[in-house]
Every structure is written in structure tokens, then in C-alpha cells.
Amino acid sequence: MASEPLILELRNVFSGYGEIEVLKDVSLGVRKGQIVSVIGANGAGKSTLLKTIFGIVQPTAGQILFDGKDITKRSPLEALKIGISYVPEGRTNFPAMTVQENLEMGAFIRDDTRAVAEEIDALCRRFPILQEKRHTSVGNLSGGQQQMVEIAIALMLRPKLMLVDEPTLGLAPILVKEVFRIIQEINQSGTTVVLVEQNARRALEISDYGFVLELGAIRFQGEPEVLMHNTEVYEAYLGSR
Amino acid sequence: MPLQLEIFLEHLLNGLTLGALYALVTAGLSLIFGVVRLVNFAHGDFFMVGGYALFILLNLPWGAIPYPIIVILVTLIVAVFAMLIERLMLQPVLDKSWRIHAVATLGISIVLQNVALIIFTTDPKQVPTPFTTKIVSLLGLRLSVQRIIILGIAVLVFLALQWFVKRTKLGKAMRAVSQNRDMCQVVGIDVPRIALITFAISGGLAGLAAALIAPLLSVTPTMGLSLTLKGLAAVIMGGLGQLNGSIYAAFILGLVESFFAGYVSFAFKDVVSFGLFILVLFLRPQGLFGRRIGL
Numbered sequence: 001m002a003s004e005p006l007i008l009e010l011r012n013v014f015s016g017y018g019e020i021e022v023l024k025d026v027s028l029g030v031r032k033g034q035i036v037s038v039i040g041a042n043g044a045g046k047s048t049l050l051k052t053i054f055g056i057v058q059p060t061a062g063q064i065l066f067d068g069k070d071i072t073k074r075s076p077l078e079a080l081k082i083g084i085s086y087v088p089e090g091r092t093n094f095p096a097m098t099v100q101e102n103l104e105m106g107a108f109i110r111d112d113t114r115a116v117a118e119e120i121d122a123l124c125r126r127f128p129i130l131q132e133k134r135h136t137s138v139g140n141l142s143g144g145q146q147q148m149v150e151i152a153i154a155l156m157l158r159p160k161l162m163l164v165d166e167p168t169l170g171l172a173p174i175l176v177k178e179v180f181r182i183i184q185e186i187n188q189s190g191t192t193v194v195l196v197e198q199n200a201r202r203a204l205e206i207s208d209y210g211f212v213l214e215l216g217a218i219r220f221q222g223e224p225e226v227l228m229h230n231t232e233v234y235e236a237y238l239g240s241r
Numbered sequence: 242m243p244l245q246l247e248i249f250l251e252h253l254l255n256g257l258t259l260g261a262l263y264a265l266v267t268a269g270l271s272l273i274f275g276v277v278r279l280v281n282f283a284h285g286d287f288f289m290v291g292g293y294a295l296f297i298l299l300n301l302p303w304g305a306i307p308y309p310i311i312v313i314l315v316t317l318i319v320a321v322f323a324m325l326i327e328r329l330m331l332q333p334v335l336d337k338s339w340r341i342h343a344v345a346t347l348g349i350s351i352v353l354q355n356v357a358l359i360i361f362t363t364d365p366k367q368v369p370t371p372f373t374t375k376i377v378s379l380l381g382l383r384l385s386v387q388r389i390i391i392l393g394i395a396v397l398v399f400l401a402l403q404w405f406v407k408r409t410k411l412g413k414a415m416r417a418v419s420q421n422r423d424m425c426q427v428v429g430i431d432v433p434r435i436a437l438i439t440f441a442i443s444g445g446l447a448g449l450a451a452a453l454i455a456p457l458l459s460v461t462p463t464m465g466l467s468l469t470l471k472g473l474a475a476v477i478m479g480g481l482g483q484l485n486g487s488i489y490a491a492f493i494l495g496l497v498e499s500f501f502a503g504y505v506s507f508a509f510k511d512v513v514s515f516g517l518f519i520l521v522l523f524l525r526p527q528g529l530f531g532r533r534i535g536l
């Protein structure tokens with residue numbers, strides 16, 4: 001695995017919101033085909049990291065490379081076009097639209113209407129809950145079902161890299177397991193995943209690599225076993241709470 | 242046919258025509274509010290601009306264009322006009338608070354009214370079409386052809402609008418913007434472009450209303466104000482951001498006004514429609530047709 005090329009690389013990236021600097025000199029690499037977790041406390045800058053990669057927040061310094069190409073200054077639209085999808089934290093769907101329509105919006109930038117329709121059919125076969133609720137307004141679904149829809153929206157563009165922010169927040173344990181299973185399945189069908197999670201232990205269990213973010217900087221990194229056996233990491237993020 | 246019934250049917254037809262006018266204006270207000278969260282106090286003035294465009298097109302020195310073509314032209318002119326207003330004046334403030342929206346659109350309204358005043362003076366302009374005075378008899382009823390055209394086109398336009406918003410990719414994108422604007426950039430929906438299209442459609446509806454209904458009124462620089470207010474009353478009565486609810490509410494307002502003016506008092510008809518509006522605010526603040534998220 002370690003010999004796989006880097007699909008994403010951040011070199012000395014700084015970014016934030018106007019005066020507020022959040023990411024401070026972040027460098028990291030994500031290998032093609034892996035699941036990589038980013039863990040850290042509230043306010044550490046995990047969401048800011050994903051927004052910076054996707055282009056919602058522009059870095060103030062440093063470089064971002066995707067597939068070896070410099071993508072430092074790009075809009076979210078350009079990120080989508082080169083194969084990066086983003087599932088933000090919280091409820092991020094179109095609540096008064098049906099599951100079907102939400103998936104169509106996921107493919108908004110595609111013009112091949114027929115292929116999109118087939119793609120939606122295929123997704124509904126793959127995830128039966130989508131088929132079952134296909135013509136229900138997403139706002140009427142349970143939290144777990146909505147999370148599924150949100151992940152499916154991000155799959156509509158067949159991304160090479162998927163950025164997922166806290167997909168299990170507020171879900172019942174059984175659904176947490178299901179969401180992690182689905183992320184693994186998506187990864188197995190070829191999508192590289194960067195996963196931000198509060199649920200650090202579970203996240204590391206399905207990951208190939210992990211980063212620990214503290215106050216906007218990478219504090220630790222390594223294979224999951226290495227991180228889990230690091231006393232500092234263990235006590236701060238993995239010990240029973 | 243008994244006279245009583247004939248009078249009743251006449252008020253009904255008048256009320257439906259008035260309702261169609263309010264509904265075309267309201268639909269535009271409702272779309273703009275739904276999609277970009279802006280209360281457009283200049284919306285009635287879009288109608289006024291359409292009224293003067295109609296006046297000019299009906300009085301071209303080199304002879305008249307056929308009325309159906311004029312209707313299309315006025316619709317397009319006001320659609321483009323609304324797009325210009327959006328791009329040049331409103332787009333820079335769309336992210337700002339409702340107070341700034343109110344100041345900006347009220348300012349636009351005042352400027353438009355005064356420019357119209359300078360160009361066209363306060364004299365009301367008559368804009369009769371070949372159908373304004375034409376009457377047909379149907380089952381012993383004498384019907385104004387202009388009013389039949391208004392109702393027919395209004396119903397077709399509302400069906401088309403319904404289809405557009407529900408079924409087309411652009412219409413769905415408009416709903417998407419109204420329901421979750423942040424999510425739009427995550428899926429690559431260009432929010433400023435959708436806002437512009439929304440203004441074009443809303444302006445087009447106001448222009449169409451002017452081309453069809455101004456011939457029954459007369460055009461003055463300040464005619465937009467009361468339309469804006471009636472339109473806003475219908476938007477709120479129908480439930481904020483609910484396109485269909487606001488259209489129904491507009492027809493209710495038109496009918497109530499017409500019957501009240503016919504049977505009780507013409508002078509106080511506005512008191513009744515605004516009274517009804519206040520009553521609805523008290524009894525059903527969420528609007529007659531309930532609350533929903535976005536369009």
C-alpha cells in the first residue's frame with residue numbers, strides 16, 4: 001500500500017477566515033486508494049482542512065497538489081470537475097426535495113441526463129434504503145438515512161477523492177457501524193477517502209493512515225496501530241470517555 | 242338571465258382578472274423571496290415599466306405591431322430590465338441583511354417612479370388594445386375579450402411555472418438554492434446565475450401582467466406601489482416562499498376586493514383587502530397554506 005502514489009498532497013498550507021488563522025503550516029500526503037482519518041478536538045481545524053482542500057476556503061500560503069498537479073487556487077466547482085467531492089458536516093441536503101431530486105442535484109454539473117438517470121438507478125440498487133425512500137422528501141427521513149443521502153449525493157460525480165466530515169455525528173451506534181461499512185465499501189470500489197471523525201477509535205479501525213490535528217497543526221501521524229499505541233494520542237483521543 | 246346573477250358573474254370575472262394581476266405580481270415576488278431571500282419593494286415598479294413599454298409599443302410612429310407580438314416584447318423587455326437591476330444594483334448586496342435589501346429596493350423604486358415622472362409626466366396613459374372594448378356573448382353573458390385572454394393566459398402561465406419549478410433542471414436548482422444555499426456550492430450550482438434567472442422570470446411575469454392587464458387600467462408613474470403592497474400581502478398570506486400558496490392568496494384578494502367594491506363600497510375596497518391580510522396574520526401567522534422549507 002505504502003508504495004501507492006500520493007493522490008493529494010498539502011505542502012506548508014496556511015489558511016483561515018480573514019484575520020483568523022486556523023491551519024498553520026500543515027503538510028500531509030494521502031495515498032491513492034486509502035482511507036485516511038483526521039482526528040482532533042473541537043475547533044482543531046478539521047473542517048477547515050477539508051474546506052481548504054475543496055476550495056471553499058482559500059489557502060493564504062502553501063501548495064495543494066492533486067494527482068501531482070497544483071490545485072492551490074481553485075474554486076469548489078473546479079474541485080468537483082477534477083474529481084474531488086465533499087460531504088460537509090451537519091445536515092447538508094435539500095430537505096424539501098425527494099431523494100431522487102437530491103441525487104440529481106449531486107449531478108448538477110453533468111449534462112448527460114440519461115447517464116445520470118442510470119447512475120441514480122445503480123446507486124439505488126447498491127443502497128436499498130435510497131430505493132425505498134426514493135420519492136420521499138429528504139427532510140422526512142431519519143438522521144442516518146439523511147446521512148446516507150448526503151454521501152450518495154457526493155458519489156454522483158464518481159469522485160476520485162471524497163472528503164467526509166463527521167458522518168456519524170448524532171447517529172445511533174448501529175447506524176454508526178452502517179455508515180462506516182458504507183465508507184469502506186465506497187473505498188473498495190476505488191475512491192480515496194479523507195475522513196474527519198470525533199469517533200476516533202472507530203475511524204482509525206477502518207483507516208489505512210491517520211493524522212492528529214491540534215490547534216491547526218499536524219501533531220501526530222502514522223498507521224492506525226502506531227497511533228493507537230502512542231500514549232499521548234491514546235489518552236487524548238482514544239481512552240474511554 | 243336574471244339581473245342579479247348577471248351582476249354576480251360580472252363581479253366574479255372582475256375579481257378573477259384582478260386576482261390574475263395580483264397573482265402574476267405575487268408569483269414574481271414569491272420566487273425572488275424564495276430563492277434569494279430578498280423582499281423586492283421595486284417589484285410593482287417592474288409592472289409600471291412594462292406599462293410604459295406597452296404604451297410606447299402601441300404608439301410607434303411607423304404603425305402598430307400586432308398585439309400578441311407586443312405582449313411577448315413587453316414580457317421580454319421587463320425580464321431583461323429586471324436582470325439589469327439585479328446585476329447592476331442588487332447582486333452586490335444580496336449577501337447583506339434584509340435592512341440593506343429594503344433600502345436598496347425602495348431606493349430603486351423611488352428612482353424608477355421619478356424617472357417615469359420626468360419622461361411621461363403624471364398624466365395617466367391609456368393603453369387600449371384591440372380587445373379592450375370587444376365583447377362576446379356566451380350563454381347570454383356579455384364577456385370582455387381582454388378579460389378572457391387575461392384569465393386564459395394566466396392559467397397557462399401558472400401551469401407552465403409549476404412544471405418549470407417542479408420538473409426542469411433549472412427549476413430544481415432554484416428550489417435547491419432556496420432550501421440550502423451553502424450546499425449549492427458543494428454540488429456546483431452557480432447561485433448568482435440562478436439568482437439572475439429568478440429575476441428574469443419574475444420580471445417577465447410582471448411584464449406579462451402589464452401587457453395583459455394595464456389595458457384595463459391606465460399607466461401612471463406611481464401605480465407600482467399599491468401592486469407591491471398587495472403582492473406582498475399575498476406572499477405573506479400564502480406562506481412566505483410558497484409559490485402556489487401566494488398565487489391562491491392573490492386570487493382570494495382579487496375576488497374579495499371585487500365583490501366588496503361591487504356590493505358594499507368601492508372607496509373602501511383596499512381597506513378590506515389589507516384588513517383580510519391583517520386578519521390572516523393574526524389567525525394564521527404561518528400563512529393560509531402552512532409553512533414549508535424553501536420553494
Ligand SMILES: Nc1ncnc2c1ncn2[C@@H]1O[C@H](COP(=O)(O)OP(=O)(O)OP(=O)(O)O)[C@@H](O)[C@H]1O
Binds near residue numbers: 022045049
Ligand atoms: N466561518 C468561519 N469564520 C470564522 N471562524 C471560523 C469559521 N469556521 C470556523 N471558524 C473557527 O476556526 C476554528 C476551527 O474550526 P473548524 O470548524 O475547522 O474546527 P473543527 O476541528 O472542525 O471542529 P469541530 O469538531 O467542532 O467540527 C475554530 O476556532 C472556529 O471558531
Ligand SMILES: [Mg+2]
Binds near residue numbers: 046047048089165
Ligand atoms: Mg468540524
